[in-house]
Amino acid sequence: MATNKEELSLLGVIGSPFVCRVQIALKLKGIEYKFLQENMANKSELLLKYNPVHKKIPVFVHNEKPIAESLIIIEYIDETWNQNPILPSHPYQKALARFWSKFIDDKVVGAAWKAFMTVDEKEREKNTEEVLEALQFLENEIKDKFFGGEEIGLVDIAAVFIAFWVPIFQEIGGLRLFPSDKFPKLYEWSQELINHPVVKEVLPPRDPVFAFFKARYESLVASK
Amino acid sequence: MAKVYEVVKVFGTVGSPFAKRVQIALELKGVQYTFFEEDLRNKSELLLKYNPIHKKVPVLVHNEKALVESLVILEYIDEVWGSDQPILPQQPYHKALARFWSKFIDDKYMPAITKAAFSANKEEREKGSEETVEALEHLENELKDKFFGGESIGVVDIAAGHIAFWLPAIEEAVGLKLLTSDKFPKLHKWGHEYTNHPAVKKNLPQRERLVAFFKARYASIITASK
Numbered sequence: 001m002a003t004n005k006e007e008l009s010l011l012g013v014i015g016s017p018f019v020c021r022v023q024i025a026l027k028l029k030g031i032e033y034k035f036l037q038e039n040m041a042n043k044s045e046l047l048l049k050y051n052p053v054h055k056k057i058p059v060f061v062h063n064e065k066p067i068a069e070s071l072i073i074i075e076y077i078d079e080t081w082n083q084n085p086i087l088p089s090h091p092y093q094k095a096l097a098r099f100w101s102k103f104i105d106d107k108v109v110g111a112a113w114k115a116f117m118t119v120d121e122k123e124r125e126k127n128t129e130e131v132l133e134a135l136q137f138l139e140n141e142i143k144d145k146f147f148g149g150e151e152i153g154l155v156d157i158a159a160v161f162i163a164f165w166v167p168i169f170q171e172i173g174g175l176r177l178f179p180s181d182k183f184p185k186l187y188e189w190s191q192e193l194i195n196h197p198v199v200k201e202v203l204p205p206r207d208p209v210f211a212f213f214k215a216r217y218e219s220l221v222a223s224k
Numbered sequence: 225m226a227k228v229y230e231v232v233k234v235f236g237t238v239g240s241p242f243a244k245r246v247q248i249a250l251e252l253k254g255v256q257y258t259f260f261e262e263d264l265r266n267k268s269e270l271l272l273k274y275n276p277i278h279k280k281v282p283v284l285v286h287n288e289k290a291l292v293e294s295l296v297i298l299e300y301i302d303e304v305w306g307s308d309q310p311i312l313p314q315q316p317y318h319k320a321l322a323r324f325w326s327k328f329i330d331d332k333y334m335p336a337i338t339k340a341a342f343s344a345n346k347e348e349r350e351k352g353s354e355e356t357v358e359a360l361e362h363l364e365n366e367l368k369d370k371f372f373g374g375e376s377i378g379v380v381d382i383a384a385g386h387i388a389f390w391l392p393a394i395e396e397a398v399g400l401k402l403l404t405s406d407k408f409p410k411l412h413k414w415g416h417e418y419t420n421h422p423a424v425k426k427n428l429p430q431r432e433r434l435v436a437f438f439k440a441r442y443a444s445i446i447t448a449s450k
Contacts, residue, residue: 053328053362067320069327079316091303092289098296103277137277 008033011047011059013040015209017109017161018070019058023202024157025074029081071101074154087154100138100147101158107134109161112177116169117217119224124175131177135162139183145192156193163190164203172214232257235271235283237264239429239437241386242294243282248382249298251423253305295326298379311379322373325366326383333359333384337391341398342441344449356402360387360411367410370417381418388415389428397438 010026010033012019026033038047038057050059050066059066060073062080067073078086088094108131115127138159141147147155162178167190170177180187193199232250234257236243250257262271262281274283274290283290284297286304291297302311313319336359339352363384366372372380391403392415405412418424 062317065317067317067324069324072320072323072327075323076316076320079319091300092286092291094303095291095296095300098299099291099293102293102296 007061007063009036009061010034011036011038011044011050011061012057013038014204015212016057017165020160020164020202020204021070021157022058022060022073022077024152024160024199025077025086027198027202028084028086028152029077030083031077031081071098071105071154071158074157078154084151086148086157088148097148097154100141100155103134103137104155104158104161108138108159108166112161112166112169115175115177116173116213117220119221128175128177131166132182135178135183135186138162139186142185142189146189152193152196152199156189160193160199160203162186163193164206165209168206168210168213172210172217230255231285231287233260233283233285234258235260235262235268235274235285236281237262239434240281241390244385244427244429245294245382246282246284246297246301247427248385248423249301249311251427252309252311252377253301254308255301255305295323295330295379295383298326298382302379309376311373311382313373313378322379325363325372325380328359328362329380329383329386333363334386337386337394337402340402341394341400341438342445344445353400353402357407360403360408363387364408364411367414371414377418377421377424381414385418385424387411388418388424389431390434393431393434394438397435398442 008031010019010022012022012035014037023035036044036046038044040057043055047057047059048055050061051057051068054068056068058070058073059068060076061067062076067076074086087097111127111130111134115124115131118124118127144150146152147159166178169175178187178190194203232255234243234246234250236246236259238261247257247259260268260270262268264281267279271281271283272279274285275281275292278292280292282294282297283292284300285291286300291300298311312322333356336352336355340349340356341352343349343352369375371377372384387403395401395403403411403415419428
């Protein structure tokens with residue numbers, strides 16, 4: 001159990017879905033930490049020291065020991081602090097949670113970003129198809145209030161990208177990535193998630209995030 | 225130890241490095257299983273039933289419960305079949321590092337070597353070679369003991385198996401020279417130790433067949449790009 005003498009910091013940027021994941025996990029456990037805001041256009045010495053391989057955020061540092069990769073950080077947090085467990089305890093259920101979290105990263109995140117940050121119609125169509133296909137699997141998978149059951153778990157936390165960021169991309173780009181009519185259960189889940197007391201507190205304010213991605217999109221369009 | 229009434233099945237192909245990861249882990253744990261060899265051009269009903277989402281190998285089926293994704297399977301095997309021969313470290317921080325490097329191998333090394341050997345475009349292949357070398361450099365720097373797992377093999381060693389056996393076969397098949405002993409002395413030595421580990425040695429495909437397979441794959445890509 002972490003005590004107040006433990007040094008905990010999180011290197012990240014507000015508005016990153018991956019950083020948000022870690023913040024949700026920390027908040028769920030009631031863990032206090034220092035948030036070190038990075039500027040990805042001008043990475044700090046600390047970031048380069050703590051994540052020399054990828055030079056990316058989030059990086060979680062516990063008593064000078066750094067960990068990178070959001071899902072790996074969350075598993076570490078879950079193993080180190082036992083209150084409000086994030087992963088299931090049963091090995092098979094745990095494996096399924098890992099599978100679905102990885103699925104979100106491999107099949108949804110990349111394709112959603114590519115569908116959004118492109119002016120090539122073919123690329124857009126192809127990636128939109130991929131996202132819709134992946135979301136269908138998730139639609140079929142959701143059986144309770146959350147992927148974690150009655151309470152949020154690893155998969156819900158991983159999927160916060162879908163609940164908060166995908167609709168923003170959709171709105172800016174005029175895309176049909178997460179239509180609620182096509183994915184009613186997933187849509188309902190997303191509303192439960194963003195209104196969950198812990199998640200609600202951790203999610204960044206929508207307007208600045210929207211403005212940030214809109215600016216990026218517009219500069220892409222302008223450069224073509 | 226798997227009990228007699230436990231039914232463990234593994235779906236894979238003889239040459240798949242991902243299937244081999246699972247087989248090596250089961251070997252280390254002394255778990256008996258039935259291996260179902262798949263023809264990926266003609267996937268079996270069973271494979272499609274057990275892995276409807278990705279339709280890929282490996283699949284582990286334990287008492288009719290299916291799992292896919294080799295690294296997810298390795299963690300499951302480690303959790304279910306005790307700590308006699310642990311695959312992951314016990315301590316959370318070391319465990320996190322082991323997961324980081326296993327993921328690194330899948331996210332950075334694997335796509336790079338595929339690109340280096342099997343891209344239709346020459347520039348892409350050159351870029352892939354650079355990326356492969358970069359990935360190998362990170363791993364060379366990371367290796368501090370006999371194995372990534374220390375004195376005994378662990379999840380990172382199992383994940384890195386491709387480097388020890390498949391990479392040299394690819395190099396021979398397509399004429400690449402990436403894992404040189406002067407540039408990567410530790411990895412080179414590790415590769416030798418790893419492939420000679422009893423649990424691994426039993427579970428390696430035939431080298432000549434692997435080289436032939438890669439030669440054919442390379443040839444078809446080069447032909448198609450003309």
